[in-house]
Amino acid sequence: MTVAITRHDLQRGAEAETLANRLSERLVRDIDKLDASTALIDLTCRSSLLAFRARCAIDPRASKVETWEATVNAMQVTSALFAASAVNEGTVECRINRKLRTIPAAGPLSTADAGNWLSGFWLAVICRDQERMTQLSEIPLERLRSPQGQYDEYIYHWVDTLQTWWLRGPDLADKLIATIEASDPAVAQITPRDLMDGTLYPPINLFYHYVRQDRDGFSPALTEALKLHKAYWTLNEDRATDINGSIALGPLAIACLAYDADFPLDIESDYLPKHLLQRTWIGEFPT
Template sequence: MTVNIARHIAPRPDAVQFAEQLGDDLAEEIDDLESSPEMIDFTLNSAVMNLRARCVVDPRAAAVETWEAAVTAMQLGSALFAVTGASEGIIESRIDRKMRSLPAIGERSTADAGNWLTAFWLAVICREQDRMTQLCEIPLERLRAPEGQYDEYIYHWVDTLQTYWLRRPGLVEKLTATFEASNSSVARIAPRDLLDGVLYPPINLFYHFVRKDEEGFSPALVEALKLHRLYWTLNEDREADIDGSIALGPLAIACLAYDGEIPIEVESDYLPKHLLQHSWLGEFPT
């Protein structure tokens, strides 16, 4: 039996115009990257916001503009780590339907584990396996942020995902370490409600996925979406925040499960149908 989890956020009267304006602004930011590559982290944030805005007005991701928004965000996520992975030379990256020549900028603090997770989720959702591999080959130490920015669990989590995708040994031990470090009695930096409602659920979902737990995956996904909704409806400011429009981490893990033929007995606008089912895959170069 399929469970439906209603999304809390509804389009405002000006939602379409807002999304279109975000898209126009993003296109200008992307055009400026060849002369200002150091702005790529800011542009990635704009692209993710644009994707969320598109999903507000197109909750099933049935429009090609929504798929383009997902692809553009994914391309920028990969480009962030490409241009910060070299200190000289030009990085050729396809972004927003064009090949861009981006000067390398060397290491930046924003090329960290948090943005790595965002980039990886986007690559998973877009089924960009080569980009997933490139991201997973980035050394973990390169992703460390200044002390005090993240709990240690995030590095165990990145290590777990890299180990899974590259088929390295030690997956069980690394996932166990991730569980232990993400416990609210251990984590000290992430707020408790953020940890429980947004950061931990993808880890739990991944556990059911790697175990090929067909009976347990959909209930865990239902729980993840309910926790997502609970977090984003805690107060009026959060409820109006576009960041809650989709559940990016759970969506990415659900994409892995869908491709692995694990039944997804959950429907929700937090998981846009055509992103989950990769309906637009191959429509244009990525």
């Protein structure tokens, strides 16, 4: 039996459409200026993620090509952030918004951190872009560290786990266990409890079921992840109208892995846009 998890009400109608269009237009302008200044890559990364979530807010099934373009742009810009931050001089060539672009070296950037790494990796998984998954997985973990006090240690264990899994490195099980233990509220002291429970831990739990090939347990875990996502984003009025809650990014990415591995996914939800999950748009244009 298929379980349906309805998405909470977000801003709808002409106003939401106008917002998504405005964000998309601004993003295109920002992308076109990337070759002029290293200072723009941070802003463009944030803009790309916001435009992606705004598109998902008004097109919850990702049935329109504009939503796929926003997804790909977000992946490409986030990947470009890490590519530009990896070099201190010269330029890097990146495909963004259907064009190869030459972006100035930026050197180490505070935003090229573990948090944005996770967003970039999830987007690469959703876009089934294995080359970008490899590029992100080859970034040394130490390069992703932020000043002490910004993140709990669990996030570095989590990045290490995902990099090890994709590159088929050793000690995956031990690293995943370390991630789970470090994400325990008794250990993680910086991250708010509701944020950890509602949005950050569920992808870890889903990945646990995925790597164990737990086909019977995956769908119930995905259902629980979406319920927790909904609970977090409806806790108060401000969150309920925030377009960042329009999509469950981490759970969607792990669900894409499970879908591609023929796991039974007896769940439907606008938090998991159907055409992103089912890779409908793959091959529409080079990514």
